[in-house]
Amino acid sequence: MIVLLDRGFATNTFLMAVAEADAAFLARLSAIRKPPVLARYDDGSFLSRFGAIEVRIIGCEITITTTTGQHTGLYRLATNLLDARRYPASDLVRLYHERWEVDSAYFEIKKSMLSRRVLRSKTWAGIAQEVYALLSTYQLLRIAMTDATETDPDRASFSIALQTARDQLVQAAGVIANTVINLVGAIGRTILDHLMPARHLRVSPRAVKRPLSRYAYKSLKVDRRTYKATLSIDILQPPLSP
Numbered sequence: 001m002i003v004l005l006d007r008g009f010a011t012n013t014f015l016m017a018v019a020e021a022d023a024a025f026l027a028r029l030s031a032i033r034k035p036p037v038l039a040r041y042d043d044g045s046f047l048s049r050f051g052a053i054e055v056r057i058i059g060c061e062i063t064i065t066t067t068t069g070q071h072t073g074l075y076r077l078a079t080n081l082l083d084a085r086r087y088p089a090s091d092l093v094r095l096y097h098e099r100w101e102v103d104s105a106y107f108e109i110k111k112s113m114l115s116r117r118v119l120r121s122k123t124w125a126g127i128a129q130e131v132y133a134l135l136s137t138y139q140l141l142r143i144a145m146t147d148a149t150e151t152d153p154d155r156a157s158f159s160i161a162l163q164t165a166r167d168q169l170v171q172a173a174g175v176i177a178n179t180v181i182n183l184v185g186a187i188g189r190t191i192l193d194h195l196m197p198a199r200h201l202r203v204s205p206r207a208v209k210r211p212l213s214r215y216a217y218k219s220l221k222v223d224r225r226t227y228k229a230t231l232s233i234d235i236l237q238p239p240l241s242p
Contacts, residue, residue: 002026002081004099010078012051019053019080026096029057029076037238041084044235048078056082058089059236066227074236089235097231108158109134141165141187148188154199156191164190 003018005027018025029035035048035057045058058077063070077096081087110116113134121127144165145156164187 002095004096006099015055015078015080016051016053024079024081026077026079026081026092028096029078031076033076035078040238041089043084043089044237045084045089046238047082050078053080054082055080056084056089057238058092059238060089060093061234061236062093063232063234064229065232066229068227090233093233093235094231105138109138112159112162113138137165144185144187145191148185148191149195152198155195155197157194157196160191160194161187 002024003026005014005025007028007030010027010029015025015027035050035055037046038049038054039047041047041056045056048055048057055078058075058079060075060077061072062075063072075093075096077092079087079092081092119127119130121130141158141161142153145158145161146153149156168186
């Protein structure tokens with residue numbers, strides 16, 4: 001498991017807790033942190049330390065180009081994946097970009113799984129039970145999707161996986177009828193039969209959320225369109241030690 005973290009969560013205490021759980025992390029650092037350079041790697045990253053754990057620091061400049069122009073930002077990432085050959089800096093920077101997909105996960109749970117319904121329970125224990133049931137089901141479906149599409153899980157349709165799982169439960173479809181078990185399973189076979197096209201990089205301008213109706217955005221002239229984009233990553237060399 002690798003945990004992707006935004007700047008507000010990259011505290012020493014939390015990163016140590018993640019590492020102690022035998023999980024890897026990839027966290028963006030705030031500009032005020034000045035980690036010491038203990039050693040340098042060939043890919044441009046460097047070894048440092050947060051509390052009791054060793055980390056690799058990756059500095060990079062990311063440029064996103066769309067039809068509206070270019071936007072460049074500086075990022076510093078920290079990870080406890082110390083093997084620079086197995087986990088090159090450029091690969092980790094591209095992986096961090098996937099952090100936005102947590103929003104897609106919330107959308108799939110609320111819209112696809114719950115059909116925008118609210119939780120039914122009236123007690124704290126019941127609410128906790130429903131939340132964990134939703135998260136466990138979502139995780140199982142994602143595992144099935146990833147196992148079926150080993151090369152590019154983004155091409156798997158969550159709606160297809162969810163509906164196939166429902167059919168297995170409600171209609172007893174795809175039950176095991178013999179002793180030969182296919183590890184892909186009914187969900188995986190259906191996913192592979194309905195693969196989506198390869199995903200293109202798209203960006204959407206960020207806007208401050210306002211408690212207004214969606215029609216009011218027209219008068220505010222808020223750009224809510226998405227744009228095809230190209231991504232350029234430059235790994236920055238660590239600063240020289242004084």
